[in-house]
Amino acid sequence: MSDFKGRVLILAGSDSGGGAGIQADIKAVTMLGGFAATAITAVTVQNTLGVHGVHPLPIELIRAQAEAVLDDIGADALKTGMLGSVEVVETVAALIDQAEAPAVVDPVMVAKGGAALLPDQAVAAVKALMIPRAALLTPNAPEAEALTGLTVADLDGQRRAGEALLELGARAVLMKGGHVPGERLIDVLMTPDGETLFEGERVETRHTHGTGCTLASACAAGLAKGLPLPIAVAEAWAYVAEAIRRAPGLGGGHGPLDHAWPVRR
Template structure:
């Protein structure tokens, strides 16, 4: 086991996304996952039925408790549902973990369509979270909301990523799964390079938690000493394998097989 990742995100009672997916992904890739839970959700593959936020001071206490004892090699943020939560997490990172690589997944809407970010929190997310992240990992609707740009094709993806860099992000992994077509393209855009990843689309409804899983897999790679591009490449391969081996649970958007890296035949 190598690489300590502190994850600040919401809990998914259905186990497919959020903190549960984060822990599974980091563990499957050989890292050690620690958590500061920002919200509780009543959630399944059909949607989010309820959300209860965690008091911001207690979110900071969770983070501080972990960092003062166990330490961390990388950070990952997911669902930060309102202004007070974003500010609490960013303040504690500045106080207790300055300089640690942060992977920020700007979670706004669940796969089912349920909204997970308060309307008045967008500007705080832009101003506080983007500039401190090593990489942000928006999907197309999230990138459109952050930039105000319409994304209709790969050129639009690149323009939005450039706009996010101009806002202060150091790197953008923009996921193209919401565009139509049989070929899926993701872009990793930095001030000096654009890495393009192309795959055939997997036709499936079992994609719940793919964004959480990808961001945590990237964070695990960074915690283990990988550079950003190799960490992204490995994370994408892991997520693709996890989708292909999805167990088929639930009547809606089902979970991935986060344990795809585990060979149970080796267990005595």
């Protein structure tokens, strides 16, 4: 039996453009020293200009992919992304219980270009089933507003929403500040024991496609390797910040990050 630690099972949708979704997840986990396995929930027709089609996979196929991985390779952490329906949320919640590993839950609701990726009725399922199973929940401001009903327009709003999400059962919440106005970008890691701020210069760029997927997967890689939560988040945060700064400028819309920057420097 291998003593390798860093196995991450990713349950999310595929992005044909390679900037977000499963493709971004695999790149991030790999670059941070983990081993990425996947259970694909949907195939999207997507590029930097937007989402042009979403094709959900059958529930039994999603479950079979995950169980094949768990029964053989196993997982030290899970990461969830685009789920797409109540039935998929229910299935993934059961798989998290089955895996008995910490789950990083990225409550993906809207694509960078504005396309809805989670119907309204599934938001309630995420609140009821995914948030209480999250070792780390990674919402941006619009997602936090949808999940809590609170306005997130400043740092105080991030904190209030984070506290509400902790009360809903998440063991930790990384309240992302990319959508919050301000000269500097501030993400807040909140746990019942306190908070940690991650603050940096805001990079003015349109090349931010897949930022949320990448950050959540990078956090999952750290947890899978056994890092303490604040260290895992700090490592992930630094990785993503540099990936944004080094974005290759691909496409005519919201372009991808440079996931492979550590091997290019």
